[in-house]
Amino acid sequence: WKSFRSASKFIQSISFPCILKPIDTVAKLGIEIFVTPETLQKRLSQIKNQDNLFLLEEFIEGNEVTVLGFVQNGKFQLVSISDKVTTSYPPFLEISHRLPTTQIKSLGELKLICQNIVSLTGLENSPLVAEFKITPRGEIYLIEVMPEIGGEYIADHLIKEFYSYDYFKNYVQLLLGNPISPVESNSKKKKEIISQICFI
Numbered sequence: 096w097k098s099f100r101s102a103s104k105f106i107q108s109i110s111f112p113c114i115l116k117p118i119d120t121v122a123k124l125g126i127e128i129f130v131t132p133e134t135l136q137k138r139l140s141q142i143k144n145q146d147n148l149f150l151l152e153e154f155i156e157g158n159e160v161t162v163l164g165f166v167q168n169g170k171f172q173l174v175s176i177s178d179k180v181t182t183s184y185p186p187f188l189e190i191s192h193r194l195p196t197t198q199i200k201s202l203g204e205l206k207l208i209c210q211n212i213v214s215l216t217g218l219e220n221s222p223l224v225a226e227f228k229i230t231p232r233g234e235i236y237l238i239e240v241m242p243e244i245g246g247e248y249i250a251d252h253l254i255k256e257f258y259s260y261d262y263f264k265n266y267v268q269l270l271l272g273n274p275i276s277p278v279e280s281n282s283k284k285k286k287e288i289i290s291q292i293c294f295i
Contacts, residue, residue, distance in 0.1 A: 106135055106136055192249055
């Protein structure tokens with residue numbers, strides 16, 4: 096919206112529930128969810144300083160996944176897709192990351208989206224981490240993507256435990272311009288075991 100005076104009209108045109116968050120938030124501080132226009136209008140009226148900038152976005156119901164991969168010579172190579180479990184209320188704190196993913200039907204489309212991101216951004220040689228939400232109808236929404244190593248111990252513990260894959264050894268190979276190894280994910284062990292990192 097252009098100004099707080101125009102917020103009232105703007106609020107009538109958006110869908111609910113929605114999420115309001117400061118653009119400069121860290122560690123998910125300040126994230127709020129609103130289910131009615133009245134509650135959002137009341138919250139906006141409490142914001143006195145117009146220098147504060149916020150993002151207002153549709154709340155998407157669905158399962159969240161974290162995709163880790165490498166980009167080598169402009170080609171995306173998948174390392175893992177893990178399920179990200181969060182609280183159902185703001186600020187949507189992480190509870191755990193789990194392998195294997197329950198969203199296996201979306202694997203091909205997620206890889207294609209990541210390759211499209213690589214092509215559109217011009218990334219050539221880089222790690223890549225992306226978070227998506229997948230609705231019950233199978234619609235995929237990109238939440239965020241960064242050319243960096245995945246955090247929350249996914250790269251250094253979860254992937255190593257579940258796939259016996261050395262993420263950082265391959266990251267060094269990527270930086271040196273050497274071929275990186277693919278993840279072997281078809282062994283019997285991996286179908287029987289669930290690995291997860293839990294946050295308490």
